[in-house]
Amino acid sequence: MWTFIHKMGSPPWFFRFSGVVVQWLLPITIGLLLVGAAWGLLVAPPDFRQGNSYRIIYIHVPAAVVALAGYYVMAFAGAVSLIWRIKMADVTMRAAAPVGAVLTAVALITGAIWGKPTWGTWWVWDARITSMLIxxxxxxxxxxxxxxxxxxxxxxxxxxVLSLVGTVNIPIIYKSVDWWYSLHQPASIKFTGESAIDSSMLYPLLLMIAAFYCLFALTVLLNMRAELVWNHREANWLQQLVRKV
Amino acid sequence: MYFDSLSAVWHMDGHGFYVWLSYALTFLPVAIMLWLPIRRQRQHWQWIVAEQRRANSRPADAQSE
Structure with missing residues (x-):
């Protein structure tokens, strides 16, 4: 385990390892996204109160869940880079930031579109929505x-430092629907106890959450690899790798 | 399959616009997000290849002169 972590800090090893991972993760991610979207859009039954508009849940919730989890990844990488001055952690932190931003924006935009037919408005300054905007x-x-x-x-x-300070916001987002009960509904999926969602709707949702986690990992790796190629353009290992291809 | 016809899929009982708009506004950024780093890495890679070619051709030029 420790040798694995140690190796992760070495750019040549990481570049080779991530190359193999990306090769597998790219088709898996695209496959999961397409199957999950088709399942959610075409196969799952409509919600008895919201009708078909609820189908937005299959992208809204996964994007929001992974945007939150991604923040922990970014902040953790930021902490590692602050404490141990590991270059690789710094690259990870910066690779995660734009991906998290896109996922958060997707959650906000799909939420706004979902809000229109459901709440009758695109936007409200609800606690959950405002904390997601932050x-x-x-x-x-x-x-x-x-x-x-x-x-x-x-x-x-x-x-x-900024990403570490910002972690304060994450528990606020999680708890916002319970602390300030307004328009946004509380969580439907619970780790403990019965989920407030039927399994015919739950399975495609879980599949899409898995797909978005894969998507996050994949895009972070792709960003890191692009960054590494540029940062190490004069390094021996990369020069040899380029010559071989 | 829940829907009976393609037009029912498109219309979704009046919610089609909202559903399809949000899926489009998700998959478009996702596709761009995947494509940009792949393109950036390819560009960097080609830059290194060109740089190596330049470095290799330099001593040959010096000999010919």
């Missing part, structure tokens, strides 16, 4: 902050 700004803040600094070592440190 999450979007945190992700975008990390991206923008890195670009703002000339000195990239200082930039990485500032981004790590």
């Amino acid at each position: 999450l979007l700004f945190l992700y975008l803040g990390v991206v923008a902050l890195f670009e703002a600094y000339e000195n990239k070592t200082a930039a990485a440190r500032a981004c790590a």
Whole structure:
């Protein structure tokens, strides 16, 4: 286990390892997304109160769940890069930020579109929605902050601090539907006890959540690989790798 | 399969616009998000290949002169 973690910090090893992972993960992710979307759109029964508009759940909830989980990944990588000064952790943090931003934006946009036929409005300043908007700004803040600094070592440190401070927001998002009970409904899926959703709707939803986790891992890896190729363009291992292909 | 016909899938009892719009606004950014880093890596890779070619051709030029 420790040798694995140690190896992860080595760019040549990581580049080779992630290359194999990406090769498998890309078709798996696209397959899961297509099967999950088709299942949710065409096969699952309509909701008895919301009709067919509820089918947005199959992208809205997975995008939101993974956007939140992705923030932990980014903040954890930021902490590792702050404490142990591991370059790889810094690359991971920056690769996760734009992916998280896109997923948060997708959750917000699909939520707004879902809100129109269900609540009669595109937008309300509900606690859950507002805290998700803050999450979007945190992700975008990390991206923008890195670009703002000339000195990239200082930039990485500032981004790590920002992402760590922002973790305060994550439990607030989770709990917002219970603390401020307004328009947004509480969670339907529970780890303990009965879920408030029928299994014919639950299975495609779980499949889509798995698909979005794969998507997150895949895009972060792709971003990291693109970054590594550029950062190590003069390194021996990459020069040899390019010559071989 | 829940729906009877293709037009029922498209219409979704009046909710088709909202459902299809949100799926389009999800899959389009997702596709771009996957494509951009792949393109960026390919561009960097080609830059390195070109750089190696340049480095290899330099000593040959010096000999010919």
